[in-house]
Amino acid sequence: MTSMHLLSLPFNQLSGNIDGTLITKLTNLAFLDLSNNQLSGELPASISQMPSLEQLLLNGNQLRGVLPPELANCTKLKILNLRYNNLSGELAAVNFSSLSNLNMLDLGNNKFTGDIPASLYSLKSLKALRLAKNSLEGEIAPAMVELQALTYLSLSADGLTNITTALQILKDCKNLTAIILSKNFNKEAIPTNTEWADRYFQNLQVLGLGGCQLTGQVPLWLSNLSNLLALDLSENQLTGPVPTWLGSLPYLFYLDLSGNLLSGEIPPEITGLHALTMDHFESRINQSILQFPIFIKPANGSGLQYNQLTELPPAIYLQNNTLHGMILPQIGQLKNLLVLDLSHNNFSGNIPVELCNLTNLERLDLSTNHLNGEIPSTLNSLHFLALFNVANNNLEGPIPSGGQFDLFPLSSYEGNPKLCGAILLKHCSNHSGNEDPPTTKHMNKKVLIGMAFAICFGGAFILIMSAFTILYLMKAQQRKYARTNKVKFIATSVSSFPNVPSGDSILVMVPNHGDSAKKNLSMSDILKATSNFDQENIIGSGGFGMVYKATAPDGSKLAIKRLSSEMCLMEREFRAEVEALSRAQHKNLVSLQGYCMHGSSWLLIYSYMENSSLDYWLHEMANSGLMLDWPTRLKIARGTSQGLCYIHETCQPHIVHRDIKSSNILLDEHFEAHVADFGLSRLILPYNTHVTTELVGTLGYIPPEYGQTWVATLRGDIYSFGVVLLELLTGRRPVELFKPKESAELVTWVKQMRYQGRQDQIFDLQLKGKGFDEQMLKVLEIACMCVNENPLKRPTIRDVVAWLENISVDLQTK
Template identity: 50%
Template sequence: MVLLRCFSVTLLQWCFLACLLCLSLGLTNNQAPSCDPHDLSALKEFASNLTSGSIITEWSNDIVCCNWRGVVCDNVTNGGGTVASRVTKLVLPEMGLGGTISPSLAQLDQLNVLNLSFNHLKGGLPVEFSLLKQLKFLDVSHNMLSEPIAGALSGLKSIEVLNISSNLLSGVLFPFGEFSHLLALNVSNNSFIGRFSSEICSASKDLHTLDLSVNHFVGGLEGLDNCTSSLQRLHLDSNSFTGPLPDSLYSMSALEELSVSANNLSGQLSNQLSKLSNLKTLMLSRNRFTGELPNVFGNLSQLEELEAHANSFSGILPSTLALCSKLRVLDLQNNSLSGPINLNFTGLSNLQSLDLATNHFIGPLPTSLSYCRQLKVLSLARNGLTGFVPENYANLTSLLFVSLSNNSIENLSVALSVLQQCKNLTTLILSKNFHGEEISESVTVGFKSLMILALGNCGLRGHIPSWLSNCRKLAVLDLSWNHLSGSVPSWIGQMDSLFYLDFSNNSLTGEIPKKLTELKGLMCANCNRANLAAFAFIPLFVKRNTSSSGLQYNQASSFPPSILLSNNMLSGNIWSEIGQLKALLVLDLSRNNITGTIPSTISEMENLESLDLSYNNLSGEIPPSFNNLTFLSKFSVAYNRLSGPIPTGGQFLSFPSSSFEGNQGLCREIDFPCNIVNNTRPFISSSSSRKLGRSNVLGITISIGIGLALLLAIILLRMSKRDDDKPIDNFDEELNSRPHRLSEALVSSKLVLFQNSDCKDLTVADLLKSTNNFNQANIIGCGGFGLVYKAYLPNGSKAAIKRLSGDCGQMEREFQAEVEALSRAQHKNLVSLKGYCRHGNDRLLIYSYLENGSLDYWLHECVDENSALKWDARLKIAQGAARGLAYLHKGCEPFIVHRDVKSSNILLDDKFEAHLADFGLSRLLQPYDTHVTTDLVGTLGYIPPEYSQTLTATFRGDVYSFGVVLLELLTSRRPVEVIKGKNCRNLVSWVFQMKYENKEQEIFDPAIWQKDHEKQLLEVLAIACKCLNQDPRQRPSIEAVVSWLDSVRFDGYQQCS
């Protein structure tokens, strides 16, 4: 993988863009006096056939159609010698055109350029297009064309540039025999099948660009035999080609770009590679190539980029690579290369990215690398390198990223002294080196730009060095699995950007500094994390907390906000102020000597997913308010001195007994009832419970009976004393003990009910009473910026009340956004907003109540196999949710980007119709705006990769998240569930890997897999994969997704890549 590159734009694409620019310039200078009647009629019929697009209204009835946007006319001499103004170019890219392409365009018999790219056109190309004998340039890329197009292309004998990429075309590739003038052909990102046809190249001797990438072609590449020396760009990546590279490939002396990545190609690279002297880009990654790299690169003097990662190349680095003076990127990671890195880098002054990680290199770091003054990325991790970091590496002032982890580098003091002079360095990964050395205090200048520092698993001795306090931009700090002693310094709390701190598995002593509770980077979600976006695709090797083995975070931004201090000798109490760290996801203080009680303020850390306080000396109770930690998935307080009842609601019902064992005073009502008088019933693990005798069982039974009777009496007594007529204005007195009570001073109240509400007489008092004063028992979910409560309204109906939380400024903004958007957004596949209430400083939204809860529940939590969703129900849910999202994107005004599409935000009514919910993260767009800049938002597993780079939420970002939902429907797996297993990845990566291995059937949930459903399942999988394209520009619009899903039952499937 290229570490430096964000986007790859082929020269063909640039040619298209340049052509469009020239055409658009021509539009402003060409003022034709008239318009041919036949051309006028053809254009009007074309526009009338469209279902969307601005030209429908922009193209007026003016007879001078040559002045219309996208239309270019030229004076053409007719057969009779007269001159007439005729349409020669129709250029309408990115116009939002929907519908089908009208056959009337075939009447434009002087047309030589037709560009309809980046629209929403479906169907196919009319067969009448074969009459366009003058057509030279045809671009219909990035649409939804799915029908066979061979008939339309059969007569285009003048065609020179043909681009049909990024559609839904399938089947065997059309014949090319008539395209004798073809210069450029792009059919990428479709679902074509079959073998590489020799006819492709033999038809035209002038073909210079051929792109067949991202399809389903199979077999060998023998068809290249007929390709001539004129070919300059050949892209065959992401198919299923097999066998070796044919010798004929090396005869293409004009070749500049060769990409065959992500296939099943094998064999060795031939020495004939030296014949490709004009080669600039060579992409061989993710194949099965073996043997040594040929030492012939001296002839490739134009080479700028060489990618060959994830193969089985062996042997030493070819010395002739040193002669490629224009080389910018060299990526040979994940192979079996060996020997010393003896490449002479002195002549590679343009090198910007060097990745030789995960090989078998030995020996010292190459000193000549210091001549690569433009080097930004250096990754030599997971090799057998030894020695020091050369002092002349201080000359690499452009360095941004350095990873030397998992080697045997020595002398940490020298390494830090040298690398601190790289002023722009932001990421430094040195884990698993410097074994047993003393951590250096000699850093004098400091790493002013450093954001990520990993020195884990080095066995380092000494104290946490004070020079780290000068690293003001540090966001990720890993010093785990060392032998560090002394205390945790208080200045750590002053590192404003820090959100990932790992000091686990050391010998640290003393109290946890109170300053640690003031980490600004953990006080709000995504605070100070935007700068990590520049390294979103750089793999980072950081050790796993639970063992000394390695763990790779694929993206810098994927580090979970964490404080990891386990396996030390820390003492003292847990500060109650720790609740301020509301963005924290993981808190691990296990295996220390921490005393005191567990602060209830931890329950204010609403995003907490993992809490481990086991193996300490904590006493007191587990705070009941921990039930508010609705995202908590891992919890342990085992082996402390805790007592009292274990919370029984929320997530605590799912935690195993091992999470509580070793606390003699703990009890849990479900298994081992507590003594109601003093709560001293001991918590007994399942293993010891088997030893209970008959007398014990009898005693427990009697205790249960007495306890239940007493509890029932208390409940009845309280009920008898309750004054049902008590004014609702005093509800605050009832909620004073709650951590999240409504505003203390009841000031102005306002209740607004929309016309679609079926409870017109609702009052503020009714609203509060209907939720039992927002009792925990009424909580049914957690939406954007707040909890959702079930309300029983006075008229007998039910509603869902979302109570917004957060600081007042942000809360008010979110409240206004939801009210304004949802009051206009009314659709049968959206959760209906019935009204809203402002009560003091609190904001309440009143929604329809949907009986069947969320899709997330039915896919991931419902344990009754008989109640599992059948395939027909899942398909209907996908179709409904897509229609709801399409309405938000294009149906309502202003347009809305949802920004948090996920299965828990798809609610189901009593007929299992899907309703898209939770616009708490929405931002409103004016018509024709396509994005909104904001903080990085969303839910882990659903966030599009580009969000971490641009912090820009877009319609295509929503489409990516919806693609993840489609995978959930197909697999019944959570988006990040599979990473729990060893060597597993997230759901999206896993699905694509299974497809790469031709194991599609294993993707699907066995509960829905039937031979009768195979065609439909594959169709939906194809649609999901297109939604999940890494390049947002390649993703379909949600309107296209709706169309495809609605036609799943009838059309043939288009397999994705």
């Protein structure tokens, strides 16, 4: 297909009617994409004068009226997508049987009426059919079995009847992998015939029957669907227990039984779902792009669509039933789980500590049950948790602090009057799990009131005097420090910290990093090396403080980050966190060589990077005549992805960076990338009460979802890394304020250029014509997947590492 045969103008805010006269002049056009604009009016009958047309994409507009019968003259059509318009009338007006080459048809989200037209059943090449969210009615006709090539069928939210007949017919469409019939068959009984699954539906991977108000129990025949990945039976009237045999489905990773009348306890077998416990389960799933996106979750609607089965979030939805009993500790085995919703049931007992093993969990909802006891403090190790809700239970004791728990809203805890903690402004010091002694219960009320008053008054007096004493001692220590400038050096251990006399500073060099010369560093050496932190030695700055270049007594260079004095750090937590970060050792991370608590200053000592930052080379050196060639840029992208993969998946504890950007990617003398500041967000935020509700990140790199949740996640880092990839490809900054609105933001501009088919104009002029266009196009594809607005559609960092590695291998063979 040559360029003269293609017209692609999606997402261009085109408005008005489609010009029928212009259509008659495009007789050789094979590909027409005007999707996602603001086109209105009717689809012109002159469309029949485009005999070469193979793909017609007009989805996401405001077209109205009926489908012109002349559409049947476009006999070469392979793809027809008119989803999301206001088209109406009966589909039978078009004779689809003449479109024998059609393999993808999407007329969903319109206002079509009547039965499914009989002419559709003659399309032997049809692989994907979506007529969802119209006003169709009647039954699925027996002639549907003629569609033997069909793999994807979505007829949800129409007015179909007779579910038994529908399934009996569809069982003979042997290639079907996705059947979505949600919101049909109102209040019918779900079929229980087991013969279907014994011989049929063996290729079925997705089954959606949610929102139908079906009666009966979860049918046993589903247990034979050995390839089932996703099952949606939500918003029905199913009764009985959660079947034990669900745990035997080898690939099931998405289960939605919410909004039913299920009773009993969660069967232990559910906690053995193989796909949720195995390593790299995604590799067992078909990685190909679906013909049409999957819309499921009628009970848990988020408006999200999934173009690959691997994008579906591993989830268990059991909310809004009448389940009871304990929450099984074995659920902690389901390490691949991203969503667990058990809300609005009758669960009792404690929240299992074992839930802290769900290290990938992003949503945990246990609200509106009868849970008691404390919230396990170990849950604050769930670094990717974006939603946590335990409202309306009988919980008590302190709410965990640190990590994501400093960011959840108060509504997550309401309806638990015995909870306490800083977020509730309710002190926990007197909390005890024991009841008052029996003698106290029977004491005279007046005596108790008098004692309480005396205790409060006496306690307040002691606190005030203690405060004055502490202030006096602090002043004395500061005067002593000013006189002696004493520094106590602690040798090489970071696993234990001796008691340090008041007023002393602590300088710790991390083992295996510094040589013997650096082990003898003193605070006076650091002050001398930075000229007492003179501004002439500043080599960088950021949200956490200034970075200074320092030359050690042995002549080696260091980078000293001096944390802002406004940071509210506690010494014990600072030591614990830096100790954790010092274990994060990878060739693509800036190595932490040591740290120091010196008076009111908190210093971090890093290796010095000879070639500064990626930001410096892309944006400061752009006009100097020096440039990064494509192999070097690809090398930097690979190194950065490997460093990011290490902190996300390998090091313990896992770390969400929160501020991936080109200025935090430092380059050594060989232009090897080193991710910097990878621990500072983790180090600062859990203990800084002044910034827990602030949006972390840098303009242009912040994922769109952060504006709604204010919770940093793994997928947020992926978005920011995607922006860095776009910087490497384009040489442009993420935001250029003096450019027109449509091109000021890098991500928006790149997407528009791609939609217009002008991706060759995206690349940095210094890179074009050097023989690397094919590799750059592949990296562009990766970058655009990373900056997808839907966080669930972004790839994992492990996938990105593999893709970049393959591109690098391809580059080396040229």
